[in-house]
Amino acid sequence: MKLLVPVKRVVDYNVKVRVKSDQTGVELAGVKMAMNPFDEIAIEEAVRLKEKGVATEIVAISIGVTQCQETIRTALAMGADRGILVETEASPEPLAVAKILKAIAETEKPALIILGKQAIDDDMNATGQMLAALLGWPQGTFASKLAIEGGTATVTREVDGGLETIALTLPAIVTADLRLNEPRYASLPNIMKARKKPIAVMKPADLGVDPAPRLTTVKVTEPPKRLAGKKVGSVAELVEKLRNEAKVI
Amino acid sequence: MAVLVLIDHEKGLLKQPSRSAIAAAAKLGEVHALVAGGEEAGAAAVAATKLPGVAKVLKVESAIYAHALAEPLAALLVTLAPGYTHLLAASTAVGKNVMPRVAALLDVQPISDIAEVIDADTFVRPIYAGNALATVKSSDAKKVITVRAASFDPVPAEGGAAPIEGIGDAGDTGVSRFVSAELSKSERPELTAARVVISGGRGMQNGDNFALIDPIAEKLGAAVGASRAAVDAGFVPNDYQVGQTGKIVAPELYVAIGISGAIQHLAGMKDSKVIVAINKDEEAPIFQVADYGLVADLFTALPELKAELERA
Numbered sequence: 001m002k003l004l005v006p007v008k009r010v011v012d013y014n015v016k017v018r019v020k021s022d023q024t025g026v027e028l029a030g031v032k033m034a035m036n037p038f039d040e041i042a043i044e045e046a047v048r049l050k051e052k053g054v055a056t057e058i059v060a061i062s063i064g065v066t067q068c069q070e071t072i073r074t075a076l077a078m079g080a081d082r083g084i085l086v087e088t089e090a091s092p093e094p095l096a097v098a099k100i101l102k103a104i105a106e107t108e109k110p111a112l113i114i115l116g117k118q119a120i121d122d123d124m125n126a127t128g129q130m131l132a133a134l135l136g137w138p139q140g141t142f143a144s145k146l147a148i149e150g151g152t153a154t155v156t157r158e159v160d161g162g163l164e165t166i167a168l169t170l171p172a173i174v175t176a177d178l179r180l181n182e183p184r185y186a187s188l189p190n191i192m193k194a195r196k197k198p199i200a201v202m203k204p205a206d207l208g209v210d211p212a213p214r215l216t217t218v219k220v221t222e223p224p225k226r227l228a229g230k231k232v233g234s235v236a237e238l239v240e241k242l243r244n245e246a247k248v249i
Numbered sequence: 250m251a252v253l254v255l256i257d258h259e260k261g262l263l264k265q266p267s268r269s270a271i272a273a274a275a276k277l278g279e280v281h282a283l284v285a286g287g288e289e290a291g292a293a294a295v296a297a298t299k300l301p302g303v304a305k306v307l308k309v310e311s312a313i314y315a316h317a318l319a320e321p322l323a324a325l326l327v328t329l330a331p332g333y334t335h336l337l338a339a340s341t342a343v344g345k346n347v348m349p350r351v352a353a354l355l356d357v358q359p360i361s362d363i364a365e366v367i368d369a370d371t372f373v374r375p376i377y378a379g380n381a382l383a384t385v386k387s388s389d390a391k392k393v394i395t396v397r398a399a400s401f402d403p404v405p406a407e408g409g410a411a412p413i414e415g416i417g418d419a420g421d422t423g424v425s426r427f428v429s430a431e432l433s434k435s436e437r438p439e440l441t442a443a444r445v446v447i448s449g450g451r452g453m454q455n456g457d458n459f460a461l462i463d464p465i466a467e468k469l470g471a472a473v474g475a476s477r478a479a480v481d482a483g484f485v486p487n488d489y490q491v492g493q494t495g496k497i498v499a500p501e502l503y504v505a506i507g508i509s510g511a512i513q514h515l516a517g518m519k520d521s522k523v524i525v526a527i528n529k530d531e532e533a534p535i536f537q538v539a540d541y542g543l544v545a546d547l548f549t550a551l552p553e554l555k556a557e558l559e560r561a
Contacts, residue, residue: 011377019381026376026380095356095359121376123361124349124359125361126349129350132350133350137424139319139320141319142342157342158487160439160488162430162488164316165427166426172424213358214389215358215385215387215388216388217385220382221384228542229540229542231531231541231544232543235543235550238525238541248501249558
């Protein structure tokens with residue numbers, strides 16, 4: 001059984017992003033980039049399925065600038081078998097990404113595609129659901145547990161107020177939430193081995209997809225700053241302030 | 250043309266974020282509310298008729314929708330889409346699961362988690378976990394939107410009198426099936442809907458100590474949350490988690506107890522109206538966003554707080 005795992009190159013989660021003064025976006029020049037953390041969890045889950053003998057091949061896909069090759073190499077070092085880079089100048093929107101992934105899925109014919117539940121840059125939380133829709137496949141989003149047996153994926157999902165378990169007929173889409181697993185660090189020998197694994201490079205046009213965006217960014221601004229308030233000396237003073245000054249209790 | 254809001258409901262009751270979605274939708278046109286569900290759909294539809302600003306409630310009662318599975322629910326929304334300019338839902342687990350699927354079926358780029366409506370095409374939404382706000386303009390003829398509940402005051406639960414129109418189901422795709430649910434049993438309000446939230450962090454030291462928060466939460470009608478550190482340490486289940494990777498909350502009062510204030514936690518609560526921090530480390534970053542800070546050992550402060558609240 002073949003698995004596809006799309007991986008996105010994003011600003012490293014430890015970086016505090018800064019809005020550009022001309023309000024066209026956030027500062028990306030010289031900023032450390034890394035694999036989207038939820039995508040790392042998706043790759044890890046795929047590798048575990050391969051280690052259990054459920055999956056036979058893992059294909060990591062990234063869409064964007066040439067440097068996305070590095071993100072694919074990280075996935076290969078974690079245990080993916082080969083990569084596909086769909087080269088574009090900018091990072092396309094989830095709709096275009098889903099169309100590109102659909103075209104790849106139609107050629108590769110995987111039984112399962114695991115994605116991160118959302119990218120930590122645009123926070124759209126959409127690509128997995130959209131890909132499922134375009135392929136006409138069922139979706140198990142925000143997964144904290146995944147089991148494959150026969151032609152069924154049993155997915156435990158993180159929902160408001162608890163967990164929900166659903167059964168999906170394969171082929172299916174699963175999006176990874178934080179609890180699904182703890183991703184491994186790639187070992188040095190595996191990083192070396194990953195350099196020899198193949199990465200195919202293509203363009204959206206090769207897949208018949210127009211990546212033109214539907215959303216125009218009018219501006220990007222900083223959220224209103226919160227100022228530190230005052231220190232109170234005792235619990236009694238705190239309760240008094242909350243009652244009479246803030247009037248929230 | 251009108252706008253359609255998918256209502257998230259449970260046990261015949263409307264989830265509060267859906268009332269915020271109605272408030273956002275009211276800025277875009279005449280609001281129709283869609284209530285799809287199993288046997289509980291009837292009660293939820295009646296509750297939806299009472300929401301001020303709702304002009305019509307569409308009700309579909311069918312076992313197909315009993316568990317809000319994305320596949321049949323998206324198919325239903327697609328059949329209704331031709332009559333509407335905008336399709337909205339609150340950014341709840343259901344809304345986030347279903348709406349992008351609807352958007353893809355309509356060849357539309359969804360606009361997730363909007364925090365402000367500028368005009369019919371233009372919306373403000375947080376990116377980078379709320380560290381920046383993007384104003385985006387959609388060129389799609391139809392808009393598919395999820396609404397960040399914390400950014401819109403919910404419409405009242407009572408005051409409206411909309412008619413109910415029963416409609417048929419759109420069939421089941423048969424590729425997904427509900428197996429079971431394991432919902433946390435709590436008498437308390439849900440984190441994202443609570444007026445007051447009290448969260449504990451690593452400073453709580455263990456899960457048993459969260460019992461110190463319980464009577465205070467009880468007294469204030471508060472939901473109890475936690476930082477990712479407390480969740481990762483196994484003190485409390487993951488659905489307690491407030492932060493970038495957990496729930497985003499914006500209550501009137503947020504009380505952070507034994508929480509240092511990592512960026513990832515601040516992203517989940519910094520829009521709260523009043524923030525209180527209790528921490529014994531006076532250098533903790535949480536004090537930089539707190540309106541009221543108390544440098545104290547939580548194990549003495551919590552019992553004192555309980556006593557102080559009980560006194561009045």
